[in-house]
Amino acid sequence: MQIEITAVKRENQGTGASRRLRRAGKVPGIVYGASKDAVSVEFDHKALFLEFRHEAFHASILTLNLDGKKEQVVLRDYQMHPVRNTIQHIDFQRVSATEKLHVKVPLHFINQDIAPGVKLSGGVVTHILTEADVSCLPKDLPEFIEVDLATLEAGHSIHLSQIKLPKGVEFVQLAHENDAAVASISVPRGGAAAEEETADAPAAE
Missing domain, CATH: 2.40.240.10 (Ribosomal Protein L25; Chain P)
Structure with missing residues (x-):
């Protein structure tokens, strides 16, 4: 744009x-x-x-x-x-075409509805970060970065190091050895337990 x-x-x-x-x-x-x-x-x-x-x-x-x-x-x-x-x-x-920029870029979360933690465990997605600092040349600056949650399970988080970045772009926090969590899936209280009890219960005759 x-x-x-x-x-x-x-x-x-x-x-x-x-x-x-x-x-x-x-x-x-x-x-x-x-x-x-x-x-x-x-x-x-x-x-x-x-x-x-x-x-x-x-x-x-x-x-x-x-x-x-x-x-x-x-x-x-x-x-x-x-x-x-x-x-x-x-x-x-x-901006100079030859100098790297440090810019905050928005994160776009995709495939939340098919994440195992949501689809199978009834979990709730929490967006811990909605934007992140990146370093890149002006020509490589993305308008946004996609965070794919398709494989995220309940009780787990996705971190900066797990996000695929466009060529020439890097997270500033990772360069400083800070692999921050970006999103997580938590199960509502009693949700998982209720599912397990249902699964373990004997079938009615």
Whole structure:
């Protein structure tokens, strides 16, 4: 999914200037990185929010059109209004084709309904992580990572090391020897015992 956002340079700085921008339907922001000077920018809130609400906006290489010049960026930080659900400030980092990125990527869980722990044991899936830090070159950045639960049994967990990653992508936590659990299946209290009692009971004549 290709996402392009448009910004213009922001001349006025400070809290008062940012407040005036927000009242005018604009979002103050900053763009930095790639050995270039940081630039204060502003966005149209409505146009920005239309893209912001897509999952891919948070874990993809975005095209920033700044005063007619386009460059590749990733979302780095943002602040939301606690009540109005509007973007108060947003930060983007420029990317270099030759430098690895550290980006949080969403996890998509598949085959939960056919997992033995669910289908045979009546277990409940718990998503321990919903996103994970990855390291890769910009060209290899995935929009999401699939976590296949097709073989997961009750009482067991699936860990980062068991997830198949696209070529050129690695989990940052694994590089630091932290093989975190991603999802698990637990059996509701009495569920397994009840099944066993039913299986062991003699057939009625």
